[in-house]
Every structure is written in C-alpha cells, then in structure tokens.
Amino acid sequence: MRRITLDDVASLAGVSPITVSRVLRKPGSVSEALRVRVNDAIENLGYVPNVAASRLASSRTHTIGVIVPTLYNVIFAEYLFALHEVLVTAGYQVIVVNSRYSEVEEENAIKALLGQRVEAVIIAGIHHTPLSRQLLKQAHLPVVETFELADEPIHLNIGMSQERAGQTATHHLITRGFQRIAFMTGNLDHRAQSRFDGYHAAMQAAGLKSLELITHRPRHSSVALGSELFAEMHSRGELPEAIFCTDDNLALGAMQECRKRGILVPNDISIIGFHDLEFAACAAPSLSSVATRRYETGVLAAKKVLAALDGSTSHLIEKIDMGFALVERESTAPE
Amino acid sequence: MRRITLDDVASLAGVSPITVSRVLRKPGSVSEALRVRVNDAIENLGYVPNVAASRLASSRTHTIGVIVPTLYNVIFAEYLFALHEVLVTAGYQVIVVNSRYSEVEEENAIKALLGQRVEAVIIAGIHHTPLSRQLLKQAHLPVVETFELADEPIHLNIGMSQERAGQTATHHLITRGFQRIAFMTGNLDHRAQSRFDGYHAAMQAAGLKSLELITHRPRHSSVALGSELFAEMHSRGELPEAIFCTDDNLALGAMQECRKRGILVPNDISIIGFHDLEFAACAAPSLSSVATRRYETGVLAAKKVLAALDGSTSHLIEKIDMGFALVERESTAPE
DNA sequence: TTGAAAGCGCTAACAC
DNA sequence: GTGTTAGCGCTTTCAA
Numbered sequence: 124m125r126r127i128t129l130d131d132v133a134s135l136a137g138v139s140p141i142t143v144s145r146v147l148r149k150p151g152s153v154s155e156a157l158r159v160r161v162n163d164a165i166e167n168l169g170y171v172p173n174v175a176a177s178r179l180a181s182s183r184t185h186t187i188g189v190i191v192p193t194l195y196n197v198i199f200a201e202y203l204f205a206l207h208e209v210l211v212t213a214g215y216q217v218i219v220v221n222s223r224y225s226e227v228e229e230e231n232a233i234k235a236l237l238g239q240r241v242e243a244v245i246i247a248g249i250h251h252t253p254l255s256r257q258l259l260k261q262a263h264l265p266v267v268e269t270f271e272l273a274d275e276p277i278h279l280n281i282g283m284s285q286e287r288a289g290q291t292a293t294h295h296l297i298t299r300g301f302q303r304i305a306f307m308t309g310n311l312d313h314r315a316q317s318r319f320d321g322y323h324a325a326m327q328a329a330g331l332k333s334l335e336l337i338t339h340r341p342r343h344s345s346v347a348l349g350s351e352l353f354a355e356m357h358s359r360g361e362l363p364e365a366i367f368c369t370d371d372n373l374a375l376g377a378m379q380e381c382r383k384r385g386i387l388v389p390n391d392i393s394i395i396g397f398h399d400l401e402f403a404a405c406a407a408p409s410l411s412s413v414a415t416r417r418y419e420t421g422v423l424a425a426k427k428v429l430a431a432l433d434g435s436t437s438h439l440i441e442k443i444d445m446g447f448a449l450v451e452r453e454s455t456a457p458e
Numbered sequence: 459m460r461r462i463t464l465d466d467v468a469s470l471a472g473v474s475p476i477t478v479s480r481v482l483r484k485p486g487s488v489s490e491a492l493r494v495r496v497n498d499a500i501e502n503l504g505y506v507p508n509v510a511a512s513r514l515a516s517s518r519t520h521t522i523g524v525i526v527p528t529l530y531n532v533i534f535a536e537y538l539f540a541l542h543e544v545l546v547t548a549g550y551q552v553i554v555v556n557s558r559y560s561e562v563e564e565e566n567a568i569k570a571l572l573g574q575r576v577e578a579v580i581i582a583g584i585h586h587t588p589l590s591r592q593l594l595k596q597a598h599l600p601v602v603e604t605f606e607l608a609d610e611p612i613h614l615n616i617g618m619s620q621e622r623a624g625q626t627a628t629h630h631l632i633t634r635g636f637q638r639i640a641f642m643t644g645n646l647d648h649r650a651q652s653r654f655d656g657y658h659a660a661m662q663a664a665g666l667k668s669l670e671l672i673t674h675r676p677r678h679s680s681v682a683l684g685s686e687l688f689a690e691m692h693s694r695g696e697l698p699e700a701i702f703c704t705d706d707n708l709a710l711g712a713m714q715e716c717r718k719r720g721i722l723v724p725n726d727i728s729i730i731g732f733h734d735l736e737f738a739a740c741a742a743p744s745l746s747s748v749a750t751r752r753y754e755t756g757v758l759a760a761k762k763v764l765a766a767l768d769g770s771t772s773h774l775i776e777k778i779d780m781g782f783a784l785v786e787r788e789s790t791a792p793e
Numbered sequence: 794t795t796g797a798a799a800g801c802g803c804t805a806a807c808a809c
Numbered sequence: 810g811t812g813t814t815a816g817c818g819c820t821t822t823c824a825a
Contacts, residue, residue, distance in 0.1 A: 126575075128818055139796050144820060154794060169596050174573045175519070176818035178510040179801050182461075194538055200529045207556075216570070219554060221542075235551070238509045261504050346737035375737075382742040402681035402710075407717040463802055474812050479804060489810060511802035514817045796825080801818105808813075 127170045136164040147172060178240065186216045187428060188236030190246040192224040192312065195343050198398060198417050199247065202269070205421025206245060213429050215242075224312050230255045237262055243428045249273035249280065250313050265431035267424045271314060272444060279431075281424050281443045285314045288413050288447045289321025289367070292395050295411070295449055296365040297329045299393060299457060305334045305363040307352055307373055309344035315369045318397065322367055334363060344369065349376020357384060364392060365455070371396035371403050374410055378454065393455040399448075408453035416445045462505045471499040482507060513575065521551045522763060523571030525581040527559040527647065530678050533733060533752050534582065537604070540756025541580060548764050550577075559647050565590045572597055578763045584608035584615065585648050600766035602759045606649060607779060614766075616759050616778045620649045623748050623782045624656025624702070627730050630746070630784055631700040632664045634728060634792060640669045640698040642687055642708055644679035650704045653732065657702055669698060679704065684711020692719060699727065700790070706731035706738050709745055713789065728790040734783075743788035751780045 133140040138157055145153050146161040153161070164170070178184045187210050191199040203219060210217050218241065222229035230252045236244055237258060243265040249272075251259070259266045259277050267279040296304050306322045308315045326333045342348055349372060356362075357380070368374040374396030381388050388394055388408055396403060399414035423443065468475040473492055480488050481496040488496070499505075513519045522545050526534040538554060545552050553576065557564035565587045571579055572593060578600040584607075586594070594601045594612050602614040631639050641657045643650045661668045677683055684707060691697075692715070703709040709731030716723050723729055723743055731738060734749035758778065 126818095130818080140818090141796060141820075142794090145795090148820085152794075157795085169593065171569060171572045171593070171597075173514070173575060173818055175510045175513040175575065176801090177820075179508070179514055179803085180818075180820040182801065182820095184510070194529060194535045195532065197530065203529055234506060237506045240508060240510065258504065258506070262506075347740050350737075350740035376740060379737075379740055379742040402685075402714075405682050405685035405711060405714055407714040461802095465802080475802090476804075476813085477811065480811085483804085487810075492811085508802055511817090512804075514819085515802075515804040517804095517817065794825105797823090799820105799822085801820085804815100804817085806814090809811080 126173075127168045129170070129172065132161065132164045132168060132170050135168065136160045182240075184216075184240045184242060185214060186218055186239060186241045187425075188232075188239070188241035188244045189217055189219045190222055190229060190232050190236070190244070191219065192222050192247060193343060194221055197400060198415075201417040202247070202421040205418045206425045209422055209425035209429070213425075224310060226250065226252050226255070230258075233258055242432060243267070245269065245424050245428060248313060249276070249282070265428050267428060269420050269424055271317065272442065276440055276442055278439070279424075279427055279441050279443075281420055281427070281445060283415060283445045283447050285317035286321040286324070288397070288415070289318030290325045291321070291447070291449050292318075292367050292397065292413050293322045293325035294329075295451065296367060296393060296395060296455065297325060297331065299365070299455060301364040301393065302331055303334060303363040303365070304331070305356070305361075305366045306369075307349070307366050307377065308369040309340060309342050309348050309373060311341070318367075318369050344372045346372050346376040346379065349373035349378075350380045351376070353377040353380040354384075357386075362386070362392065366392065366394050368394065368396045371398050371400040371410060371412055374412070374454070375402065375406055378406065378408070378410070388454050389456050390458055395455050399450050403450070403452070406454075408456075411452045411455040412450050414448040414450050416447070420445050461508075462503045464505070464507065466503060467496065467499045467505050470503060471495045517575075519551075519575045519577060520549060521553055521574060521576045523567075523574065523576035523579045524552055524554045525557055525564060525567050525571070525579070526554065527557050527582060528678060529556055530680075532735060533750075536752040537582070537756040540753045541760045544757055544760035544764070548760075559645060561585060561587050561590070565593075568593055577767060578602070580604065580759050580763060583648060584611070584617070600763050602763060604755050604759055606652065607777065611775055611777055613774070614759075614762055614776050614778075616755055616762070616780060618750060618780045618782050620652035621656040621659070623732070623750070624653030625660040626656070626782070626784050627653075627702050627732065627748050628657045628660035629664075630786065631702060631728060631730060631790065632660060632666065634700070634790060636699040636728065637666055638669060638698040638700070639666070640691070640696075640701045641704075642684070642701050642712065643704040644675060644677050644683050644708060646676070653702075653704050679707045681707050681711040681714065684708035685715045686711070688712040688715040689719075692721075697721070697727065701727065701729050703729065703731050706733050706735040706745060706747055709747070709789070710737065710741060713741065713743070713745070723789050724791050725793055730790050734785050738785070738787070741789075743791075746787045746790040747785050749783040749785050751782070755780050 129143050132143045220232040245267045247270050249268045266277045271282045273280045323333050396412040399412040403410040403412045464478050467478045555567040580602045582605050584603045601612045604616050606617045608615045658668050731747040734747040738745040738747045
C-alpha cells in the first residue's frame, strides 16, 4: 500500500521521471505522444503529486498566508472572499489561520506560516508581539497589515482609522442633540478599543461625559449579545438617549430588545451600528452605521501582494487609507 | 540572503544536525546542555524549520483537511470552531478549503488536500463527483462526510436527515392549521433541496398543494435576501399563511419586511426558520426554528478522526444520525 | 524535446 | 545521549 510516486508513473509510461514532472507543470514542453501516455498513466494509477516534495525541490510554494482573528464575523468572510478571488485566480494557494484575537496565537500562526514557506503574509491588525514583528521583518517577504492604520507598518498597510470612525459615529449622535450617549461592545479587541477612543474623544470635545455603562463583555459581537446587553442595561434602570454599537449585530440585537420592551427607535432612543452589514439597510427601522470597505481592502491587499511578488515593488513601506463612510438611516433619524 | 537551515543551526551550536532536529521534536531526549546551546543558536539565527522538508522526510504531515462550501455562513464557522478545538489540541494542523458549493471546486480541493498528504479529510456534504469519491476511497485515509445522511458513505458519516427536518418544520405549520404554506430559500444547494423535498412530502401527505412561489435565487442566505424575497412576493400580491425559510437569516429578513409593511407575525403570517441560530431566541417576535447540531457534529467528526488515526478503528463504514429538534416560539404561536 | 545527475532540508534507522 | 548514513519525492541544472 505504498504511495504512488512520480517514478511509478514514469515507469508505467516508459519515460523518465522528469518528463512526468514536465507534463504536470508545463505540458506544452512535452510532445503530444508522451503527454498522452503520461496522462494515461497518471489516471490509471490515481497519482497525486506530493506537494511537500515539489516545494522542497523547487523552493517555491505558491502559497500566501492569511491571518484573521476569527471566522465568526462576516467582516472577515467578505475580506477572505476577496483575497481568495484575486489570489487563487493568480495561481496561488491561500492558507487561512485564525488567531482568536490572541497575539500569542498570532505569533504561533506566523511561525507556522513561515515554516510553510508562504511567499507573503496578509494579516488583519497591526498589533503583534515583538517576536512576531521580528520574524515577519527578517523573513524577506511581502507583509500586508490590514483593517487599521499603523504608526510603523512592517511593509504595506491597508486600513482605516478606527478611531476617527468611532469619532464620526459619536459626533453624528452628538449633532442630533443627544448628550447621554452609551457605547456598546462585545469583545474589546484593538479595533473596538480604537472606536471607543474615538467615542471618548468626541464626547470630550463636545464637553460631554462618556457613560460608565460601556456595556461590554468578552464575547464576540452577535445579535444575541446585543439583545442581552441592552436588556441588562435597561433592567438596571438605565436608558441613554443614544447608543453607539461597535458592530451592526449588537445594534440589531439592541433594537430587537427595544421592540420587546416597547421602546421606540428612534423616538425613544437612537442607535447606530458599525460596518454597514448587508442587513443594516433592510432592518426595521433601518440601521444607521459606519460603512467600512472589507471587500475592497481584501482585493487591494491581494493585488499589492501579487505586484510585490512578481515585480520587485516589494519591501517598500506604504500606507493606504481606505476610509469609511457614515450612513444615516432611520435608527438615528430626527423625529 | 540564503534561508537559514537546520545545518546552519547545527554548525553554530557545534552539534550534528540530528541533534537540532531532536531538540525541535523531542527535547526530552537531548541533554540540557546541548538543548540550551541549540535553542540559543535557533534564536540567534531566527531559524524557522521548513515543514515541507520535514513532511517529506517523515512522511507525516499532522494535517487534517476540511472542506466546507462557504465561509459566509455561521453554521460552518461554528462547525469549524469545533473541529479546530479538538484537532489542534491533539496536535494536528487543520487546512480549511471552501468549495463554493461547487462539486468541481470540491474535486480540486480534494486533489489539493491529497497532494498535501493530509492524514484525514472531513467534508461537509455527501454529493461528490465520481472522481472525488474514487480519490477519497483509494487514498486510504479516514474520510468523514457531515451534515447529511448518505446512502453510501465513503467511510464515516455524521449528519442528519435534512429531508425529515424539512418535513417536521412544514408539518408543524400544517398542524397549526395553515394550508397556504410557502417555502423560501436562497441558494438551492443539496441541503436546501432536501429540506424542500421534506416540505413537499409533508404538504402532499396533508393533501395540500406546495406553493409555486418557491421564492428562491442563487444567492447565499442572508437577512437582506430574506427581506428582498419577501418584498417581491408581497408586491406580487401574494401573502401565504405561513413561510418555511431554509435559514434563520432569511426568516429574520422576512420578519423585518413584515414589520415595515404592517404585517403582523404571527397574527397575519407565521414564519419558521432553520438552524436555530443564536439570534432566533431573542428576535422580536422570537423565531421558531429547527435546531441543528453544528458544534456537536464538528466535535464528533474530529474525535472519530482522531480515533481512526491512532487506533485502527479506521476504514469502517459508520453512519451517525445527529438528529434535530423543532423549536416552537412566538413566530408560529397560535393566536 | 528528452534525460542524467545532483540536491532541496529534513528525519528514520541504525550505530556508537 | 549523540552521530552517521541514506533517502523521502520531487525539480533544477546541464547535457544530448
């Protein structure tokens, strides 16, 4: 029950191993006759090339490593979809690893990817352990950090200012005349933290007090969590005039809970979410949000990697701000 | 700028290459003194082992291949989370590939995974191309097919009867006294199709006519799509007494749209979803659904793979029905 | 267009 | 506990 190797195919086809290898990689360089014989042998034997051997011999892996913090969030599904689309089309394999929002796990992921000799790394986030940074730097391959704007990018950085986005959302609520504005988040990861910083800054700038009830909890943002958090807050007898949720899912959950409790949105309370997920526009009432560009970020990151990989545009430090956009809808509409 | 190899580490540490290899794999078998010297050298050089070489030499990859149709659906995020949890803890790497609901892409994914010499394959679904089946069978490794129940499993099969689940949901609506019951779906993949078959069977058994308005469309299920589909249907002047949605997201979208249009759930129309996603319980009104066991399926699949991998429980054909459960909530409550 | 020889970077098996 | 030897399954020269 030995595994079938390229040599087996070669013997069966009556050619040298290298010819089989060529049929696999550049069929054009082999005569029609041999190509047919080899392909027949491959099919008969059910031969599947061993990529480990191929990678070792060629020292090319045609593989790009991608690190995301979670797979639970559609945000990353959209982003991965874009990366995939561009990279796979260009003949690369994509390895996705999730770091579960942990810098330590991210470091392990980086080691694993470098061990696989990926040809580039695309990583969501800009916060890494010192060793992670060092490994990425000395690996001499293109590295793209996404979703945030870094002070000191490793190489490429394609993101947006989470802080300014948070500020913008909060400012929107302030201009609506609200003073008691709460901030709601699930997992307080770096990006959520930055949005909170933006919230805080906006509140301060307006001479308002950030509310204590930063109803958060180490759990990924979901409709259910938004509902729970709102319920708890309301049960404590607190009801702010407006809430800025770090995520549309939380916002939707909060709105559902409002409905159950007979609280009208936006009449009794205004709610704004984040990311402008697909459902925000069709929610009832429709949900104000801050639109972010996950898909475009993915496409651009992938394209930049490809450029760095064949040209030698590589290893230049570059920072690209993808921006964001406030989307005003019914959930924060003036009465 | 040559890559650092194990030999480089060995020279720097003044030991033989195999000692370095041992420090990496079984540190316990090397004396303290040498271990320290080797680890220092590794750190100084920033050495990262080449897994391709290691895999080739040891013919072990410690890698499990997982195929899912999409990353857009939380269902699979939950399932992957479970697989990860068990397999990574046991020292395996997990490679996730998505087939985009295409059997051809799935075949490519299988080839890629086998090329990587994964030690087992866990694949969502039971419908594969003939070549896919053949490749999986002759690869002599544990294969688990999940989410559906197969007539002829390749090896292990851990799933549920999508058809009976569809039947159950429909039957629930029928016992509520409804006759004009619509079926709503996005992408009509195999599982959705089976649920539809169940719907159809239940309708027929009750002497009812399946509604034409199987409002479907090749797009992944989402709240936005549910909203759109409902809106289109309603604009055509159609309003069934009840809707069975193949996915809670569609159901939520439909409920939102009802709200916008002043249609009361469940008074004017009853709606049942599928999967019992986290938000179903907290939706307003709370959403009836059919609970499925994604997490448990993932855990069990992973455990079975581990068992097959060290014991030799392998290569036995086994079929496990994970079942499902009807969850009755407000959205289909009697008035 | 085809092939022979050498080697990619690591580890298994065996010695010491 | 440590080292030697051989080889995993491919591809890269280079030669014919």
